Amino acid sequence: MKIYSAEQLKPGMTTAARVETENGQILVLENTELTSRLINRIRFYRIPEIAIVEEENNESAEPNEPAAAPAPQPKAETGLLQNSTFSQKMKQSVAFKHQQIDYLFLTEKLKSCLQDIVHNNSDVNFDELLSLTSELFRSKKTAIELFDFLYSVRGVNDSVYAHSLNVAMISRMIGRWLHMDSHDLDVLMLAGLLHDIGKLLIPEEILNKPGKLTDEEFQEIKKHPRYGYDILKNQNIDSRIKKAALMHHERCDGSGYPSGLTEDTIDSFAQIIAIADVYDAMTAARSYRSPMCPFQVIGCFEKEGFQKYHTRYILTFLQHIASTYQNCRAILNDGRACNIIMLNNSALSQPIVQLDDNTCIDLSTQSSLYITALI
Known part of the structure; x- marks a missing residue:
């Protein structure tokens, strides 16, 4: 080479x-x-x-x-590595490479749109943005295609726009799992695109700080939901979109911000956006940690999610996201590779796995073992 x-x-x-x-x-x-x-x-x-x-x-x-050159790997006749995983095959496909570029340009379009609202006080027509995002979403025929795609295109060094695009598509998938009609799915997706618009008023040195925030800096970050609502309140859009910007950090047990609302006063779309928001943030790399794999995030939700999130929404999300990765290859924390062969409904983050020597392990009975990566 x-x-x-x-x-x-x-x-x-x-x-x-x-x-x-x-x-x-x-x-x-x-x-x-x-x-x-x-x-x-x-x-x-x-x-x-x-x-x-x-x-x-x-x-x-x-x-x-x-x-110094390692020997290049041979190509398969299809253009894909013959022994590659689903994710590897997807990443090497022509369609994926084209959609990477579409994702990048869509992120830039969202950036331009949000900045136009914030800095020029423009009354924006969101139809084109919603149409392009929906088109990218529909290009993923299954849930695993969507989540693998979102995981694989990570790398945009951006704390607002790429994240908002991801949250929009994850929220729409949750809406599908909840059997929402097409109009509500569109509103929910647009709510995801706009939920973090208030962060554009947070100083960049705080928003993009690589290390831990001070208490004062975190208090400034916590203002972005109110900033977002104030930006959107005069826009000609569904009120649920405005409430999602304001309430997506509220939690059902009253532990959220900015108002400490409880379940019966938090808008339903904001509650769905909250789950998508946390999932995307936890599966992304941060300066202080590596990205968490989906089963690690499921474990975090299982520990405290049933108090903080709407029971129906969090159960629907966890059951479907775990099912999405059933039969996938994974790596355990001790380095062994395995196949996820069966879910434990009472412990979705700890499925039954089969090692390459055909040994089966029920992770729910092995407290020292857990999934650290999907391959």
């Missing part, structure tokens, strides 16, 4: 190693043929250089000093 700068990349080159962002999120897998869209994505994330397989069609560019 040889090392090429991002500016030297050309369509048709093949990656010799996977390309990752600073946060460790994968942009392009190894043994992938580059397209113009993928090259633009690499440049957008300011990746300085990548490893390219040495082939005749790469000789026209002037490479930098070559690095």
